[in-house]
Amino acid sequence: MIEFQNVSFAYDKGSPVIRDLSFRVEDGQSVGLIGANGAGKSTVMKLLLGLLTGEGKILVDGLEVRKENLFQIRRKLGFVLQNSDNQMFMPTVYEDMIFAPLNYGLSRPEAEARVDRALGLLGLEELKHRHNHKLSGGEKRMAAIATILAMEPEAILMDEPTAALDPYNRRIVINIIRGLSQTKIITSHDLDMILDTCDRVILLSHGELVADGPADAILRDKALLERNRMELPLRFSGK
Amino acid sequence: MNKMETALHELSQMDELAAQSSPIHRLHPAAKLLTTIVYIVLTVSFPKYALSGLIPMVLWPVLLFQISAIPVRTCFYKLRIVLPLVMAVGLFNPFFDRAPLLSLGALTVSGGVVSMVTLMLKGLFCLMASFLLMATTPIDSLCSALRKLHMPGLIVTLLLLTYRYVGVMTEELAIMTDAYLLRAPGQKGIHISAWGSFLGQLLLRSMDRAQELYGSMLLRGYHEHFHYAEAGPFRLRDGLYTLGCGLVFLLLRFVPVTRLLGSLFVR
Numbered sequence: 107m108i109e110f111q112n113v114s115f116a117y118d119k120g121s122p123v124i125r126d127l128s129f130r131v132e133d134g135q136s137v138g139l140i141g142a143n144g145a146g147k148s149t150v151m152k153l154l155l156g157l158l159t160g161e162g163k164i165l166v167d168g169l170e171v172r173k174e175n176l177f178q179i180r181r182k183l184g185f186v187l188q189n190s191d192n193q194m195f196m197p198t199v200y201e202d203m204i205f206a207p208l209n210y211g212l213s214r215p216e217a218e219a220r221v222d223r224a225l226g227l228l229g230l231e232e233l234k235h236r237h238n239h240k241l242s243g244g245e246k247r248m249a250a251i252a253t254i255l256a257m258e259p260e261a262i263l264m265d266e267p268t269a270a271l272d273p274y275n276r277r278i279v280i281n282i283i284r285g286l287s288q289t290k291i292i293t294s295h296d297l298d299m300i301l302d303t304c305d306r307v308i309l310l311s312h313g314e315l316v317a318d319g320p321a322d323a324i325l326r327d328k329a330l331l332e333r334n335r336m337e338l339p340l341r342f343s344g345k
Numbered sequence: 346m347n348k349m350e351t352a353l354h355e356l357s358q359m360d361e362l363a364a365q366s367s368p369i370h371r372l373h374p375a376a377k378l379l380t381t382i383v384y385i386v387l388t389v390s391f392p393k394y395a396l397s398g399l400i401p402m403v404l405w406p407v408l409l410f411q412i413s414a415i416p417v418r419t420c421f422y423k424l425r426i427v428l429p430l431v432m433a434v435g436l437f438n439p440f441f442d443r444a445p446l447l448s449l450g451a452l453t454v455s456g457g458v459v460s461m462v463t464l465m466l467k468g469l470f471c472l473m474a475s476f477l478l479m480a481t482t483p484i485d486s487l488c489s490a491l492r493k494l495h496m497p498g499l500i501v502t503l504l505l506l507t508y509r510y511v512g513v514m515t516e517e518l519a520i521m522t523d524a525y526l527l528r529a530p531g532q533k534g535i536h537i538s539a540w541g542s543f544l545g546q547l548l549l550r551s552m553d554r555a556q557e558l559y560g561s562m563l564l565r566g567y568h569e570h571f572h573y574a575e576a577g578p579f580r581l582r583d584g585l586y587t588l589g590c591g592l593v594f595l596l597l598r599f600v601p602v603t604r605l606l607g608s609l610f611v612r
Contacts, residue, residue, distance in 0.1 A: 157560050177566070185564050191513050192557040195506060197485045201573075209566030214575065237360050239512040257565065 107133055108154065108166055108261065108289070115153055115160030115313075123149050124160060124313040131289060133260075138300035138321060139293040141310035142335035147293040150310070151263055154291075155185055167260070181210055184254035184288075188266040190246035194238040199230075199249045202238065203256040210257070217256075224255035228282055244275030251282055261289035268296045297339040301325050309334060353515045355423065362415060362480040369413040369481045374490035374576050376583035380590045381478045385471045387598040393460040394446060397603045399467065404597075405590065406473040413481050420476045431472060435464030484508045489573040502571045510554070517550055 108131040115124040124146045131137050139147045152158040154166070156176045164171040166179045187193040196202040200221060207217035225231050233241065233249050241249060247267065254262060267283065268276045276299070283290065283303045294300055300307060300321060307324040309317040311334045317324050324330065328338050337343065363370070369377070384405060391399045410417050421428070442457035478487070488505045492498065521543060525535055535543060596602065 152560075155560075155564055157563075176563075177568070180564050180566065183564070185561075187557065187561055189557070192554060193561045195509055195558050195561065197483070197505070197509055201485055205562075205567075205572060206565035208572040209568065209570075237357070238509065240357060240360070253565075 107131065107168075108291070109164070110150075110154075111163040111165070113153060113160055113162035113164060115149060115158060122313055124153065127162070127310075127313070127315055129308055129315060129318055131261075131291060133289055134287070135306055136290040136304040137292070138304035138307045139291055139310065140295070140297065140300060140307055140336065141316075144312075145310040145334075146313040147310060148265060149313075151185065151265060151291070151293060154263065155180065155183060181257070182260040184257050184259035184262045186250055186254050186262065186264040186267055188269055190243075190250040191238075193250045193253065194241075194246060197237060199233045199236050199238060199241070199252070202249070203234075203253050206253070206257040220256045220258060224252045227255060227285075228252050244271055244278065247271060247275065247279055248282065251279070255286075259288060261291065262286060264290065264292045264294075266294050266296075267292060268294065268299045295336075297325055297331075297336070298341060301339050301341070309336075311335075353512055353519065356512055356515070358419075359423070359479060360483070362419070363483045365414070365481075367413045367481070369409055369477075372481075372586055373579045373583035374482045374486040375493050375579060376587045377478055377482055378487065378490045378494065379587050381474050383591050384474050384594055387594045388467055388470050388474075390598065391463065391467065393463055394456060396459050396463045396466070398597070398601055399463055399470075401597050401602050402470055402594075403466075405594070406470060406477060409477045409481075413477070415477065415480050420473060420480075424472050424476060428469070428472060431468035432465045434468060435461035438464070485573060486576050489576045492573055493576075498569075498571055501573070505571075505573075506558075510558075513554070514547070514551065518547060521546065 110127050110129050113124055113127045114122050116122040127146075127150070139150060141147050149158065153160050154164055154171065156171050156173070156179060159172075166182055169175045169179055171179055194202050196205060203221040203224060204214075204217045207220050208214070212220070221234070222231075225234055228248060228251065230245075230248055230252055233245060233252075236245075236249075238246070238249070251264075251267070264283070268279055271279060276296075280299055280302050283292070283299075290303070292300065292304060304321045307317070307319065307321045308315060309324060309330070316334055317327075317330060325339050326342055328342075331338060384402075388399070388402050391402075409415075410420070438461040439455060439457035442460060443455045445453045446456040446459050447454050482490075484505065488501045491501045491504070522535065525539065525543075526532065529536070
């Protein structure tokens with residue numbers, strides 16, 4: 107369970123990027139975090155992961171996000187970055203995937219078993235020994251997801267998982283996300299993808315929670331979306 | 346392809362070379378690394394006039410090229426930028442050291458010329474040895490070997506990440522160069538007035554990337570200790586290779602092999 111309690115955050119004493127944000131995500135939920143550019147979506151992720159520290163309280167399975175709990179909390183949360191090149195820092199996919207399990211104290215055979223399990227789950231066995239800098243954009247994104255799955259986290263956070271993907275690879279990534287049983291929080295401008303993968307949507311605007319409810323209801327609300335500098339998903343827009 | 350893309354292509358060619366299979370490729374990376382270090386140290390340690398003693402040191406890289414099936418041409422092509430710089434090190438020796446050292450028939454050769462050629466060969470041999478190490482050993486295995494040899498983890502991690510991100514930065518630079526050239530028709534390269542902003546942009550992008558990369562490492566449990574690829578056990582053949590090569594290098598370094606061979610034919 108993930109809970110934000112009256113969280114606020116500002117960069118360098120500037121105007122707040124997140125204002126008094128409170129919400130709760132239950133285990134197994136898929137939540138889409140949407141909003142226009144600058145709404146604070148990525149900041150919410152960074153606060154949850156302890157990469158930024160704000161005011162208020164953030165809880166992950168009852169553990170407060172603070173320095174002394176970060177190791178435990180980060181073990182529970184897997185974060186798929188928007189730019190896979192920043193995530194895949196080892197020379198090969200295999201080395202990248204085994205990085206986290208080894209850091210969390212698993213033996214090499216156990217870690218390898220996790221790597222194989224994650225690759226098998228996504229059908230990416232052929233990528234195992236490929237060099238990261240030789241992967242295509244779609245392969246990199248899928249390998250980045252596999253990297254996180256090898257951690258076997260309780261919740262998966264994704265920042266723009268379908269950004270810069272062609273329609274074919276986008277569809278593959280959507281199917282992969284749909285197949286994941288963990289709690290998911292996904293930020294994206296791709297509202298069709300959010301509709302396909304999330305049962306709940308949280309809409310942010312200027313760091314404030316504007317709407318929180320079923321994905322289908324919020325993403326059909328043209329007036330609400332337009333007020334917050336967004337548009338209906340393509341399938342509802344009739345285009 | 347612009348220059349950056351060519352560089353990127355060459356970088357992946359090195360990976361392909363390292364991924365090949367040959368008796369040298371299959372050796373333990375620590376064995377190859379140790380042998381290369383010993384070779385370089387002993388090659389560099391030859392006195393400046395010991396040209397005849399130095400020449401047999403070429404045998405090892407030549408043998409390695411043959412066994413690993415790596416074309417010598419590829420080596421010289423990859424080293425085309427750094428090789429002239431290394432070779433240029435002793436270029437002024439003939440002007441400073443004019444004392445006659447030896448005579449080849451009627452031709453008197455000065456100490457400066459001999460020391461220049463010796464320095465050039467030392468540079469050439471060391472570069473060939475380094476190239477062969479890189480071309481027969483994947484970078485992750487090399488890092489694992491460095492750690493096994495107790496190289497500080499921070500340095501090895503830096504090496505690994507630099508190798509990984511040199512390609513990404515080159516890509517960034519390639520994109521920036523293309524963007525520049527598309528708006529600077531008729532220019533052959535980037536004008537000197539834009540170099541500052543180019544480097545500044547690259548630095549800023551590098552810093553952003555480094556920040557995000559470090560965050561990504563932390564989120565996956567990184568805490569000072571970096572795990573590298575396992576290179577497999579150090580087998581008997583690896584030990585024999587290291588020992589054998591080491592002994593031959595010592596022999597070539599401290600026994601005047603060429604003089605002994607020459608004395609068989611000339612009295």
